Amino acid sequence: MxxxxxxxxxxxxxxxxxxxxxxxxxxxxxxxxxxxxxxxxxxxxxxxxxxxNLLARSLATKTTNLVAILVDDFANPYKLPVLEVLTQALQAEQMAAVLININQHFDHLSAILDADQRQVDAVILVGTDFKDEALNEQALPASRPPLYVLARESTIAHIPAVSCDARVSMAEINQHLWQRGYRRPGFMSGPRSLSTALGRKQHFNTFWQPHCGAPVPELRAGSYDRNAAAQVLRAYLQHTSAAERIDVLMCENDALAIGAIETARHEFGLRVPQDLAIVGYDGDELAATPSFNLTSYRQPLPQMVAALIRMLKGELPPQSLNLPGELLIRGST
Structure with missing residues (x-):
């Protein structure tokens, strides 16, 4: 040789x-x-x-040990730790990830069809804007690889999701805020998606609306981006008198909360939490720094990924799971 x-x-x-x-x-x-x-x-x-030669082996085993990961919101900083934990777990099981960037030129259905042609063993949706019409069973090929949603809830029956339990997490957050004496809440939302819904807003509103006797104001950022959060909070504070403002803002994730804290403090001179308390969600490391000291809810990412890996390996039947995380109480509330 x-x-x-x-x-x-x-x-x-x-x-x-x-x-x-x-x-x-x-x-x-x-x-x-x-x-x-x-x-x-x-x-x-x-x-x-x-x-x-893994390619040659796949011809015999009819498995490639390749898993496609679809991401459509790279502006969200939480995606990096999600991808880190997920790819590390896949590699530990001799599986490799194929990362697909969903954008205006390459939608979710195109990505799934492309992944099917590459003979991946499964497709994991790690994003926000997965639409029912693109993911219904009629639009997808019968031979497609199995689909899973990670870190969000799925409203499509045939797509299992592994996520943080929104009902449990929001109950803990709501109880904490109520005991701290906040009575004028607001909610900052991110993208408006169809098939991968977030129950955070629903459970927040379900608690606060009867307690407050009025609908909870919603600040719609439209994306998980701190600049979008700054823009929507800036508009709210400019057009709302101090006497009528909310006293606590629940943000759908930490990226929004960080943008809100920066805007409240540095553009309007507000004290956090004395003038405006702010809560995030995800448990991002940046949120824990002294600059933000953000109260947040840590998603059980290692446990969620472990459950998903067990489904990929056939050790656990495909199913939707909601796992409890941990409330991290810090100085922003």
Whole structure:
């Protein structure tokens, strides 16, 4: 074998004095093979620089160990830790991620069809704007890979979702704010999506509207971006007298809350929390810094990803799960 050629399983088999199928079993997790044979194969493979051809293996196993991850809101800083934990967990199970950027030129249906052509084993939706008409069973090919939603709720019956329990988390947040004496709440929302809804606003309003006797004001940022949060809060504060303003603002995620804190403090001179208390959601590391000291709710990201991985491996039936997180009480409330 020349130095420029790539070592094959046959080369390793000859060097180790075993059959080609023994080499295959040595690199197959859980395969039946004597330990001394496996060690000899791995030693010779290391000498030759041999690595199994995963593409060729996929033809035999009919699985590629590839998982497509669809993301449509890269402006949301929480996506980075989500992708970090998710890809690390996939790699630990010998799976690899194919990241697909959803944008105005490449929609969700196009991405799913593209992923199907690449023979991925599953598609994970990690974003906000997944529309019913694009994801209904009639629009998708019958042979498509299974779809999952991570870190958001799904309202489409055939797409399971693993998310933080909105009912439990908002009950904890609402109780905390009520005990602190806040009585004029507002809610800052992000993108308005259809198929992957967030129950945070619903559960917040369900608690506060009867307690306050009036609808909860909604500040619609339209995206999970601190600049969008700054713009919508700026407009609210400019057009609302101090006597009529809310005394606590619940933000749909930490990116919005950080933008709100910066605007309230530096543009209007408001004290947080004395003049305006602010709450976020996600448990982002930046929110915990002294500059923001933001009360937030940490999503159980490792547990959510672990449950999703078990579904991908067939150890858990595909199903929607809502897992409890942790309320992080800090100085912003």
């Amino acid at each position: 020349s130095k420029s050629s790539r070592a094959t399983a046959a080369d390793v088999a000859r060097a180790a004095g075993v059959s080609k199928w023994t080499v295959t079993r040595a690199f197959t997790p859980g395969a039946s093979i004597a330990e001394h044979s496996r060690e000899r194969v791995l030693q010779e493979a290391a000498k030759l620089g041999y690595r199994p």
